[in-house]
Amino acid sequence: MLRFVVRRLLQMVGVLLVLSLLVFVWLRSLPGGPVSALLGERQTEARREALEQALGLDQPLPVQYVRFMQRALQGDFGVSTQVLPGEDALDIFLSRLPATLELSFFALVIAVALGIPLGYVAARRKGTALDTTTVIFSLVGVAVPVFFTAFLLKYFFAVEWNLLPVSGRQSIGLDATRVTGLFVLDGILTREWDAAWDALKHLVLPSLALATIPFAVVFRITRASVLDVLDEDYVRTAEAKGLTARVIRGRHVLRNAMLPVVTTVGLQVGALLSGAVLTETVFSWRGVGQALAEGFLQKDYPVLQVLIMAAAAIYVLVNLLVDITYALIDPRIRTR
Amino acid sequence: MSTQRIQPAARHGEPLLAVRDLRVTFGRRGEEPFRAVDGVSFDVRPGQTVGLVGESGCGKSVTSLAIMGLLPTRGNTVEGSAVFDGEDLLSLSAPQMRDRRGADIAMIFQDPLSSLNPVIQIGRQVTEVMERHQGLSRKEAMPKAADLLERVGIPDPTARLANYPHQLSGGMRQRALIAMALACQPRLLIADEPTTALDVTIQAQILALLKELVVETGTAMVMITHDLGVVAGLCDEVNVLYGGKIVERGDRHTLFARPRHPYTVGLLNSIPRLDAPRGEALSPIPGSVADNLPWDSACAFAPRCPNALDVCVRQTPQWDGDDVVGLRCFNPMAVSR
Ligand SMILES: Nc1ncnc2c1ncn2[C@@H]1O[C@H](COP(=O)(O)OP(=O)(O)O)[C@@H](O)[C@H]1O
Ligand code: SF4
Ligand SMILES: [Mg+2]
Numbered sequence: 305m306l307r308f309v310v311r312r313l314l315q316m317v318g319v320l321l322v323l324s325l326l327v328f329v330w331l332r333s334l335p336g337g338p339v340s341a342l343l344g345e346r347q348t349e350a351r352r353e354a355l356e357q358a359l360g361l362d363q364p365l366p367v368q369y370v371r372f373m374q375r376a377l378q379g380d381f382g383v384s385t386q387v388l389p390g391e392d393a394l395d396i397f398l399s400r401l402p403a404t405l406e407l408s409f410f411a412l413v414i415a416v417a418l419g420i421p422l423g424y425v426a427a428r429r430k431g432t433a434l435d436t437t438t439v440i441f442s443l444v445g446v447a448v449p450v451f452f453t454a455f456l457l458k459y460f461f462a463v464e465w466n467l468l469p470v471s472g473r474q475s476i477g478l479d480a481t482r483v484t485g486l487f488v489l490d491g492i493l494t495r496e497w498d499a500a501w502d503a504l505k506h507l508v509l510p511s512l513a514l515a516t517i518p519f520a521v522v523f524r525i526t527r528a529s530v531l532d533v534l535d536e537d538y539v540r541t542a543e544a545k546g547l548t549a550r551v552i553r554g555r556h557v558l559r560n561a562m563l564p565v566v567t568t569v570g571l572q573v574g575a576l577l578s579g580a581v582l583t584e585t586v587f588s589w590r591g592v593g594q595a596l597a598e599g600f601l602q603k604d605y606p607v608l609q610v611l612i613m614a615a616a617a618i619y620v621l622v623n624l625l626v627d628i629t630y631a632l633i634d635p636r637i638r639t640r
Numbered sequence: 641m642s643t644q645r646i647q648p649a650a651r652h653g654e655p656l657l658a659v660r661d662l663r664v665t666f667g668r669r670g671e672e673p674f675r676a677v678d679g680v681s682f683d684v685r686p687g688q689t690v691g692l693v694g695e696s697g698c699g700k701s702v703t704s705l706a707i708m709g710l711l712p713t714r715g716n717t718v719e720g721s722a723v724f725d726g727e728d729l730l731s732l733s734a735p736q737m738r739d740r741r742g743a744d745i746a747m748i749f750q751d752p753l754s755s756l757n758p759v760i761q762i763g764r765q766v767t768e769v770m771e772r773h774q775g776l777s778r779k780e781a782m783p784k785a786a787d788l789l790e791r792v793g794i795p796d797p798t799a800r801l802a803n804y805p806h807q808l809s810g811g812m813r814q815r816a817l818i819a820m821a822l823a824c825q826p827r828l829l830i831a832d833e834p835t836t837a838l839d840v841t842i843q844a845q846i847l848a849l850l851k852e853l854v855v856e857t858g859t860a861m862v863m864i865t866h867d868l869g870v871v872a873g874l875c876d877e878v879n880v881l882y883g884g885k886i887v888e889r890g891d892r893h894t895l896f897a898r899p900r901h902p903y904t905v906g907l908l909n910s911i912p913r914l915d916a917p918r919g920e921a922l923s924p925i926p927g928s929v930a931d932n933l934p935w936d937s938a939c940a941f942a943p944r945c946p947n948a949l950d951v952c953v954r955q956t957p958q959w960d961g962d963d964v965v966g967l968r969c970f971n972p973m974a975v976s977r
Contacts, residue, residue, distance in 0.1 A: 537749060
């Protein structure tokens with residue numbers, strides 16, 4: 305197990321190295337660039353060149369990349385040119401991370417807490433109205449773009465009916481103490497219950513919007529997987545033993561049906577990260593996704609590089625955790 | 641597990657299980673209904689081993705699953721009765737039936753690998769049935785599980801408790817399933833092709849084990865197989881099933897020595913025999929169950945039957961016999977062969 309983890313971590317370093325090169329080259333092949341973004345299109349050649357020199361953009365690409373990597377290995381990913389000019393790019397990422405973590409975590413909890421039980425029930429009642437309705441609902445969930453879902457939720461629940469906050473993470477004027485940067489958790493830790501409640505209300509709509517696609521995927525995989533397992537001979541053996549419905553459901557059906565679901569949840573982290581860009585923009589959620597969107601608009605290379613690499617690292621790490629979980633559930637992987 | 645010996649095959653005692661006119665029909669709305677089991681009746685007396693024999697698809701598994709209440713909840717109808725110990729199993733509620741299964745009636749299946757939960761340790765899969773029916777805690781049941789594994793011939797049983805199914809061989813897996821089935825000392829064990837998925841040498845070992853265990857515990861057994869060879873060494877009474885109906889019944893010796901039904905003869909001729917003259921080919925029954933005629937208006941076996949008469953394709957042969965011997969045929973083999 306330990307060897308497996310070490311091997312996977314080494315693989316991850318390799319993946320990140322290759323990715324750093326790709327991101328570096330790709331960003332610089334996009335039209336425009338930080339200089340135009342900073343100075344606007346109508347500028348004298350002299351001023352453009354001076355700024356390019358200052359940013360090191362006058363050097364050939366390989367030289368730029370080697371310099372970037374040298375600094376990066378020492379933890380220096382450069383400073384932001386536009387998003388927060390002069391601010392350390394890594395610091396920008398770290399300061400934005402808790403907001404996105406909180407949002408993604410709630411979205412994932414919603415997706416799993418609804419997707420797995422509903423998937424199980426739909427499988428058990430295959431072909432009934434309940435099954436058909438949930439399947440259609442989940443198809444819609446996957447098909448509708450996150451941006452649109454987010455906008456609809458915001459429009460009705462926040463703007464029209466005024467039930468929940470329109471945007472942001474905390475009401476203005478509410479003086480909350482920060483501990484972790486996860487606002488709900490902070491409120492609980494400091495026993496500022498009003499702040500926790502306020503942060504939770506702000507979370508509802510964005511996390512619902514972000515949860516739609518992972519929910520639909522988890523639901524459908526659970527349903528398909530439970531259907532497969534219900535047909536297995538070992539479930540019939542369990543029935544032949546006269547075990548209670550509860551034991552059969554938990555120990556014999558769900559435990560086996562969860563194997564593909566665990567993998568799916570890991571892969572959904574990718575959907576969460578890309579969904580976060582859109583959701584955070586719609587709800588002015590000051591997280592990584594929003595910074596990424598700003599970085600793109602303003603061609604802020606250092607910020608973009610850090611954010612994309614960090615997203616990739618998180619994705620790979622989560623999937624490593626998923627594989628470990630899988631091995632813990634499935635002895636055929638663990639004991640050979 | 642009790643080790644008291646009881647007399648084998650108390651022949652005319654009260655039946656432990658009396659199946660009467662069992663019919664199972666598959667088919668949902670809009671589909672042509674299909675009768676997989678068509679009026680099957682047989683008895684199992686305490687301590688007796690009864691064979692249910694026939695080609696694949698003749699309704700053996702469906703018969704046993706219907707008795708156990710294990711057919712899918714939708715898409716089929718079950719008629720008739722299966723009286724076990726004075727109670728009709730087919731009219732019990734689902735929770736009442738759950739209390740019987742694994743405790744009074746146990747079952748083992750064909751494929752030992754797929755019949756075991758791949759992610760649960762063997763020990764747990766043995767103890768769970770004792771936890772359920774005997775109110776034991778897992779801790780109390782574990783040593784008993786080790787005893788059971790030892791009893792069914794699994795070496796180093798205590799270590800095996802922590803193994804997962806994929807770590808055991810096919811024969812060991814089937815032994816473990818037998819241990820689970822016998823954990824609560826059931827009075828009836830239904831074995832559905834318990835050796836079909838195993839190597840030939842392992843088959844013989846498992847059959848020997850089952851024979852030993854039923855004698856030792858006094859458990860009655862229904863042995864389901866497509867192989868009359870399996871029945872030969874094991875069963876007191878044999879029921880031959882064709883197309884969902886029993887076509888011949890008799891005690892093992894009579895059935896092997898003087899088979900009357902042409903289908904039984906066909907099955908006997910297709911058993912590989914060690915004493916067969918060299919070069920003598922096995923003679924399988926010609927055709928397949930796909931050729932069957934409907935029982936409603938004919939003998940289903942007629943298209944494949946060497947003895948078929950005109951009447952066989954126009955009329956249903958009726959059961960001529962009782963719950964001990966019987967025959968369903970217009971033109972059976974002559975009594976002296
Ligand atoms: N769930 C089911 N739905 C429809 N038909 C079934 C089902 N289970 C079994 N059958 C049919 O019933 C017949 C008897 O099957 P089975 O009892 O499994 O045969 P076997 O004697 O080989 O055990 C077969 O023709 C089979 O196709
Ligand atoms: S009834 Fe006729 S067709 Fe059927 S087995 Fe007997 S002889 Fe053959
Ligand atoms: Mg079968």
